[in-house]
Amino acid sequence: MTEIERNERYNKYVEAKIAKTHAWPSLFNAFWIGGFICVLGQIFNDLLLIWFPTMATQSAWTFTLIFLIFLASFLTGLGVFDKIAVYAGAGTIVPITGFSNSIASPAMEFKNEGIVFGMCAKMFVIAGPVIVFGTVASMIVGLIYLFL
Amino acid sequence: MLPWYEYLIVFCVGGLICMIGQILIISTKITTARILVLFEMIGVFLAAIDIYEPISAFAKAGINVPIVGFGASLAKGAINAVKAQGLLGVFTGGMASVAGGLAAAIGFGFLFGSLFKAKTKKF
Numbered sequence: 001m002t003e004i005e006r007n008e009r010y011n012k013y014v015e016a017k018i019a020k021t022h023a024w025p026s027l028f029n030a031f032w033i034g035g036f037i038c039v040l041g042q043i044f045n046d047l048l049l050i051w052f053p054t055m056a057t058q059s060a061w062t063f064t065l066i067f068l069i070f071l072a073s074f075l076t077g078l079g080v081f082d083k084i085a086v087y088a089g090a091g092t093i094v095p096i097t098g099f100s101n102s103i104a105s106p107a108m109e110f111k112n113e114g115i116v117f118g119m120c121a122k123m124f125v126i127a128g129p130v131i132v133f134g135t136v137a138s139m140i141v142g143l144i145y146l147f148l
Numbered sequence: 149m150l151p152w153y154e155y156l157i158v159f160c161v162g163g164l165i166c167m168i169g170q171i172l173i174i175s176t177k178i179t180t181a182r183i184l185v186l187f188e189m190i191g192v193f194l195a196a197i198d199i200y201e202p203i204s205a206f207a208k209a210g211i212n213v214p215i216v217g218f219g220a221s222l223a224k225g226a227i228n229a230v231k232a233q234g235l236l237g238v239f240t241g242g243m244a245s246v247a248g249g250l251a252a253a254i255g256f257g258f259l260f261g262s263l264f265k266a267k268t269k270k271f
Contacts, residue, residue, distance in 0.1 A: 027170050034166025034214070035159035042158045042209035046149050061212055062248040068213065069249060073256040077264035090169030093180055094187055094214045095162070100253045102180060107261025123257055126181040130215070131250070133185045134222045137192040138242025142226035144196070146238060 026089050033084070033091035041068055041095075065096050072097035073104035081105075102126035154208070161210030184215050191219025200224070221245050 045064040049055060055063075072092075075081040081101050085092045092098055103123050110122035124131070169187065172178050178186075194200040200220040204211055211217055225245025229237030243250075 023174055026174065027167050030170035031163035031167045034169075035163030035210075038162025038209045038213045039155050039159050041213040042150070042155060045209060050149070061217075064209070065213070065218075065249045066252040069252045070256050073253070073260045077260035079264075079267040082267075090173055090183065091163075091166045093183055094166045094169040096213055096215060096218060096249065098180065099184060099215055099218065099249075100256065102184070103253050103257035104260050107257045108264055108266045111261060111266070119258075119261055123254070123261070126184065127253070129181050130184045130188055134188055134192070134219060134246070135242060137189060137219070138222040138226040139238055141192060141196045141223045142230045142238035142241055145227050145230045146235060 029087055030089045030091035033088035034095060037068070037092070037095045037097055041065075044068075068096050069100040072100035076101050076104040077108065099127060099130060102130075157206065158208050158210040161207035162213060165211065165214045165216060187215045188219035188222075191216035191221075192223040193219075195220035195223035195227070218246060218249065221249075 041064050044067050045060050048060050048063055049057075052060075072081060075084070081092070081097075082105075085101070092101070102125075106122045106125050107119050110118040112118065113122070165187070169183050172183065172186075191200070194203065194216070200211075200223075204217075204220070211220075222242040222245060225243075226237065226241035229241025229244065231237070233240070
């Protein structure tokens, strides 16, 4: 058996073992769960503004995001989030819940490797790029507006 | 509370953004980190060219809750801080505007990461 044949066989084996995402149902699931999370945020935001009418809009949005982040990390801890995520795909990744899950999940997973280099370092495996790109991009936008 | 059709708009816009993400996942096998960065950059761009505000006024949580809103918040914070403080705003604006969400994600991640044990994943 040549190397190429072996690689082909291996690829076929991986292809057969890999979890299949059926295109149409997964699009629908991503749509309704993503939409549902957004509506949940909107309802929380509206209730917040009813309970605290003096609150600034920006502060209310920050509280809404904090609420969703709390919910997502809690559900990640309970192991429920992963089950929803398998079903919903991007429906849970794209909302802020995905960012929260990407921090809480490795924190839980790598706890065994120690607090400093396990948990605290691995927390940012996925969130790190998001923070770095976001910070650098915001600085670039700031610089552009500074010289405009 | 808002009238019911406002929630329908929130649902549809939010769902549509997530569906675009799912299309990308299916067609390009893009990873989670790249999806998050990509959508965040879209948000930064929309805020930088000053068309995020009208979209946000229309779609509300539909665009604020997806990570697009996180990116837009970074860019808006930087722009406002530069207008108020000049050069210092370049460094403080973006981070300050998302500090709440970032601290919550890290804090709750640490808390629940310490409290709960990872479960064996079954797919």
